[in-house]
Amino acid sequence: MDHLRTLGSENIAQIREAVKNLMSLSQATLWMQYPMSKRMKAGQHILEAWDTSIDSGFRFEDLYNIMSTRISLLRSARQREEQQQIGGLRSPFSRDLLESEKQCLLQLSRAARDALQPQIALNSVTRARRLEKPSSDVKSRESFATLEEYASVLWLHQEEKQAVNSLMILRKELPDVARDQTLDIKGAIRGACLNARLGSWTAQACLEKPSYIWDEFFLRASKYLNVNSDESKESKEARASVYHECAIFAEHQYYANAQSPDVIRWKVYMERKVKEISNLTAELVNYSSSSEEYKAINQIIAKSKKVRQQDEEALKKHNEDRDKFLKRAIEMYSYCLNESDEFDHDTPIRLCSLWLANFDNSAILKSLKTALERVPSRKFVFLAHQLTARLSSGSGAQANLQALICRMCAEHPFHSLYQVFCLKPPRQDENSSRRTSQRHSKAPSPAVQTDRSAAADTILQRLRNDGRVQERLLAMEELCFASLQWADYPVKKNRDIASNKSHDIPGHLNILKLAKCRGKVPVITVQVPIDSTMAYQHCVWIEKYVPKYELVGGISRPKICTCLGSDGFKGEQSDDLRQDAVMEQVFQLVNTVLSRDRETRRRFLQVRDYKVIPLDTQAGVIEFVKGTITVRTWLDKAHPKYRPNDDNGVIKHFGSKINTLKDNNERLRYYLQIRKKFRPVLRYWFMEKHKAPVSWFGMRLNYTRSVATTSIVGHILGLGDRHTSNILLDNDSGEVVHIDLGIAFDQGKLLPVPEVVPFRMTEDMVDGMGMSGTEGVFQRCAEETLRVLREGSEIIMTVLEVFRHDPLHNWTLSDEKLRQVQDPQTNNQNHPTANTLTNLPAIGIGITMDSHTAEEDADRALSSVARKLDKKLSVATVIRGLVAEAKDPANLSRLFGGWGAHY
Structure with a gap:
């Protein structure tokens, strides 16, 4: 000591x-x-x-x-x-x-x-x-x-x-479970776990056929579980573990069958044989029935029919095996979710992925209905957006979906009702006309959107008649309509209203007259833990909204207002959507994957997220991230303060000057000249916040780890538009927070001035990391993040596959958004966009020439993520390459001036 x-x-x-x-x-x-x-x-x-x-x-x-x-x-x-x-x-x-x-x-x-x-x-x-x-x-x-x-x-x-x-x-x-029905609990669990592990290992080592593995190991494991009816936590977790292994095996076999090239081969064989038989049959008329040629052709026809029948039987058996494993996977996943919460991080996503990929498959409707009823509705809350996105008219598959969504809304209204509300048809009144005209002026609402809105309205009407949720539903509707009315309030037309100043909310707006939701609806931006008892009695309830608001700079100019909670909590929220909802879901999933690994958990590697509640395709509520400052705000003041001898006057014209240079070599020369006159200062931010060496070092360490994690996650998700106003610094912890996530999945490469860097790694960003720069803590944390995400790539790709059908997410930018992100004068430049790729041949990658544009955009985005998670190169090699690409002056000089490459 x-x-x-x-x-x-x-x-x-x-x-x-x-x-x-x-x-x-x-x-x-x-x-x-x-x-x-x-x-x-x-x-x-x-x-x-x-x-x-x-x-x-x-x-x-x-x-x-x-x-x-x-x-x-x-x-x-x-x-x-x-x-x-x-x-x-x-x-x-x-x-x-x-x-x-x-x-x-x-x-x-x-x-x-x-x-x-x-x-x-x-x-x-x-x-x-x-x-x-x-x-x-x-x-x-x-x-x-x-x-x-x-x-x-x-x-x-x-x-x-x-x-x-x-x-x-x-x-x-082990005792034979078929003969000994009096096994003790430990013996039954031991037999089930051992057989399940044997099945998994035998399958991974490819030692037996799938059908043998299922019957010999997994089916026997389930028989052991039937003997064990103990309700202790240990027994339930053991049963869930066995069910999970059984489901994983069945799912892998389903995908192996569904993606097998033999299916295409058999179909081609059958089509060729049908054509061959037709041609030979037509040729028979040229010969008499007693001729040798006639007999020879008949023999060929008989042989072709036999071969075709064999192909047809093989295809039929293949499809039966596929559907059999699909049913087994869905059933086992439902049992797993019913037994324990141990596998909630991936099992609901896997189950929904199988379900939505076979949404209209009539062969699984009955078994799927039973499976969904078996699973507690809280397990599906994470995917509420994606499930409600599949709402439509009709029966069969829609009956299962609507029954689940109704159960989710009745049992967990504060996690599910907002997602159904945002699909409702827009209300035609004086407060919503402007928003509605913006959404629908360019093109009429498609039939699928009409059916989805009608289905959402039907569900809400059904819930209004449900005594369990009726009162809460009416209260939440009051809040949603008031929030939309406030979001639509046309502050842009009032030139006397400036940003960063407090202004009065007009008294006629309903946001100040809330009555039904007071004490009955939680503060919308507060994270409400899922209550397994479904009571939701201990929440921070809405008391009222403060009649003041502020404006934030930017294209959308979101309004910041304060909600007072029942515990005195002041929650600030910003009424805007901008596609953040889907990205925040992905961030939550990434944080779950990172938290389950020992090394990333030890380093506290995570992505800072915030709550997003979409209320419409163009409006919603976003949590205001308190205690932060934008990188741009601090750097603008810090450079003259800490580098008074630098040429700070030239920097004011950096963006406009570099945008006028068309030749890349000229841009590079100008950028290098500026860098010599403009040195980084972010290191001083940590000194301002902490004078004690340990606190200073801890804050800088948090910053470096956070930059490493967000950089790699942002690269994999193709997150763009990372200028200094879209990155916040936490004044307490030193972590970075990324906001305005609307440009993702490499959409930044389609901007008028394409973004050619994987993430932001300018001199100021590196300066905050200390003497080692990107070689020390950053390199190790980035490697650990990429390693873990590679290992968890299956579940990440699974949830992105589910996101394909989210109506609130656009996989590509609209022309209007392209004009808004960068200077309109740059739009005259000829840069390739997604619309230039039209006449590509179908090559069996999941899309064809008949596929819709949205399907192509989604496939393009997901394949980009899959390539970045590929394991062909080592983790260290990939990180070094990305850092070199992000720091390359040639790349930084080619960026749009407003991106702020000099910072």
């Missing part, structure tokens, strides 16, 4: 080493203290007094030290006890010590596997097996656990065949 006191707070490595030693000493101290010493003297079991479980947040290096100390203490006590035993007869206390040592070794092996330390895992499990050899009770539960862990270590070492064989040996020791 004296050594620890002498260390400065900056000596992180030495402090960590001292803490490791303290952890080991604490284990020795615990060993000598009561009640451990009492149990040892009495020869009692010590596992109850010394729990071998350790928090999962421990770094493996620390856990290794702790477990090594425990194992050494246990071994020394066991060896001392064995010296007093008579012959080979062990005392009960000696057996307990042996058992405790083995359990510690097994736990160390599991932790090593999780930390991808295969050699430590192998050493630990091998030592545990050696401890078992002297024991006569080799078929005990402990032996089962040891051999199961040994098989897992073999699998980690890619010894797939040996790992499967080890589990097969264990399976022989």
Whole structure:
């Protein structure tokens, strides 16, 4: 402790080493203290007094030290006890010590596997097996656990065949579930988990056919689960785990069948044979029935018919297998969601992806209806936008969808009703006429949108007659209509209203006259946790809106107003939409993926998000991010302050000057001249906020980690328009917050002046990272972020596939948006857009020449994300290339002047 006191707070490595030693000493101290010493003297079991479980947040290096100390203490006590035993007869206390040592070794092996330390895992499990050899009770539960862990270590070492064989040996020791219906709970769970793991491993190693794997392993696992009816949390999580493995296998087999090239091949074969038979039949009329030619052609026709029949049967069986695995996947996912919340991060998305991809498949309607009714409605809240997007008229598939949405709205209204409300037909009144004309003046509403609006209206009418939700629905409708009226208020025409000043909200607006929603609707921008009891009694309710507002600069000029909550909370919100809703959903998913990895979780890598409530295709409510400042606002003041000798006057004309230069070489020369006269200053922002070295360093570390995470996530999602007014700095934590997410999925490349950098990495952004720049913390955090997103690419692509049908999201920019983002004078330049690619041939990629433009745009966007998540190049190589591309002066000089490449 004296050594620890002498260390400065900056000596992180030495402090960590001292803490490791303290952890080991604490284990020795615990060993000598009561009640451990009492149990040892009495020869009692010590596992109850010394729990071998350790928090999962421990770094493996620390856990290794702790477990090594425990194992050494246990071994020394066991060896001392064995010296007093008579012959080979062990005392009960000696057996307990042996058992405790083995359990510690097994736990160390599991932790090593999780930390991808295969050699430590192998050493630990091998030592545990050696401890078992002297024991006569080799078929005990402990032996089962040891051999199961040994098989897992073999699998980690890619010894797939040996790992499967080890589990097969264990399976022989299990009782036959078909004969023994009196299995205990642990035995049933053990049998189910073992068979499910065997099925997954056998499938991954391609050791058996899919049908055999399902019948032999997964079907048997489900039979074990039918025996176990225990409702404890442990049993429910074990059942959910088995159901999840079964569903993953069935889903993979479904996609393997659905995407198999054999389907196209069989269809081509059949069409060719039909044409061949037709031609040969027509040729028969030229010969008499007794001629040799006639007989020869008949034989060819008979053979062709037989071959065609074989192809038809093969295709039919293939489709039956596909639908069979589809039904199994949907069923197993529903069972998984019904049992536990452990797999809620991906299972609802996978289930909805299968459902929406086969939305009109009549073969699964009945089984799908049962599956959806089995799942709690709260599991689908995350995808409320995408599910409501599929609303339409009709029965069958729509009946299942509308029943689920009604259940979601009745049980979780504050998470689902807004999504249904935004699909309603626009109200024709004096307050909505301007907004409606803007949306529908260019083209009439398509039939599908009309059907969707009618279906949404039907659901709302049904809910008005539902006593459970009627009062809340009417209150929320009052709030939504008032918010839309306020969003439509034409402040742009009032030139006397300036930004950054407080103004009075006109008294005739309904936003100041809310009555029904007071005390019944939560503050719209406050995150309301999902209540599994569906009561929603402890929320921050709306009290009133402050009759003042401010305007924010920009194209849309959103209004910032303050809502007072029932707890005194002041929530600021900005009435605007701009496609942020979908991107915030993706950010939430990315944060979930990052939080489940040990390395990214340890570094607190995440994307700062904010709440978005769309109320219409053009309007909604966005949470105001408090305690932040735009990068542009601070830099404009900081450069003259900290660099008074720089040529700050030239910078005022940088944008207009560089936009007039057409030649790329001229732009590059001018940009390099400016950089020499204009040095970065972002490092001083951290000094302004914190004077203490530790606080200063922590804030800068948060900034660097945040920039790394948002840069990689932004690159993968193709997030553009990252000028300095769209990036906020948190004044407390130092994190960056990206706002105005309307230009995504590489739409920035279609701007009049295309964006040619993957993310913002200008000199000022790098200056905030310290001396190491992009080589230190940034490089490592960016690599970890990309690694985790690659590993989670399947679930990311799955949720983006679901987003295909979201009517609130546009995959490409409109001409109007293109003109708004950059200077209208630049529109005369000839740059390629998506409309120039028209006569591409169909090449079997999911779209054809008959596909709608929206389908092509969605496919183009999703394929771009898939390419960026590809694993052909190493993570480090990709990050170095992206950073070099983002920092390249040649690329920065080609950007639109308003982007602010000089910052």
